[in-house]
Amino acid sequence: LKRFGQFKLVLLGDSAVGKSSIVTRFVKNSFDEYRESTIGAAFITKTLDLDSLTVVKFEIWDTAGQERYKSLAPMYYRNAQVALVVFDLTDLESFKKSQKWIEELKIQGGDDLIIKLVGNKLDLQDDVKFNIIDDDIVNEYLSILENNSKNSNKNIDGTSMKVEYIKTSAKSGENISKLFQLIAEDLPVE
Numbered sequence: 001l002k003r004f005g006q007f008k009l010v011l012l013g014d015s016a017v018g019k020s021s022i023v024t025r026f027v028k029n030s031f032d033e034y035r036e037s038t039i040g041a042a043f044i045t046k047t048l049d050l051d052s053l054t055v056v057k058f059e060i061w062d063t064a065g066q067e068r069y070k071s072l073a074p075m076y077y078r079n080a081q082v083a084l085v086v087f088d089l090t091d092l093e094s095f096k097k098s099q100k101w102i103e104e105l106k107i108q109g110g111d112d113l114i115i116k117l118v119g120n121k122l123d124l125q126d127d128v129k130f131n132i133i134d135d136d137i138v139n140e141y142l143s144i145l146e147n148n149s150k151n152s153n154k155n156i157d158g159t160s161m162k163v164e165y166i167k168t169s170a171k172s173g174e175n176i177s178k179l180f181q182l183i184a185e186d187l188p189v190e
């Protein structure tokens with residue numbers, strides 16, 4: 001007898017940070033050097049055997065990061081249990097954009113929404129000239145976020161909003177399965 005869970009997951013973040021590439025690595029274990037920008041959003045499902053007894057099915061909405069599609073996003077994150085907010089580790093603007101997404105999700109997202117902040121293109125960080133967003137910058141942001149949510153009135157029980165951070169590379173595949181494994185472990189399975 002297996003335990004089964006089915007969950008809606010949405011990816012948000014600036015254009016070209018690698019949202020579709022993360023999904024493709026997870027679902028098909030492949031990577032395209034030249035990938036076309038997503039139009040609107042793409043839907044794909046993937047079933048994951050968490051362990052020998054537990055099966056998790058992800059219903060994935062891969063949204064388009066281009067500004068002109070921004071107004072569509074609430075349609076996708078409103079019913080989601082999990083939001084992956086993705087930025088490009090070599091692109092400061094994309095990190096700022098990810099902070100805006102987290103702010104929006106705090107206000108408009110569901111109360112039980114699990115949010116993961118994903119720094120993608122980890123393979124480029126070995127190259128010093130690309131190493132722009134280091135762990136200190138991200139951790140400082142996350143501690144401010146946690147303190148702010150402690151003081152906000154959305155969480156009346158006094159719990160704070162905890163956003164976990166993980167660095168990935170859709171290109172090398174580093175931490176991609178780990179990311180979805182971590183998410184699956186956070187989710188209620190019956």
Ligand code: GTP
Pocket residue numbers: 013014015016017018019020021022032033034035036037038039063064065066120121122123124168169170171172
């Ligand atoms: P939109 O659909 O426009 O929102 O973009 P996206 O976030 O889906 O980005 P996409 O997956 O299309 O990737 C954009 C570009 O970055 C592509 O050329 C990818 O090959 C490249 N890319 C994605 N992930 C990685 C990565 O981990 N490392 C490197 N080096 N390149 C990556």
Ligand code: MG
Pocket residue numbers: 019020021036037038062063064065
């Ligand atoms: Mg895309």
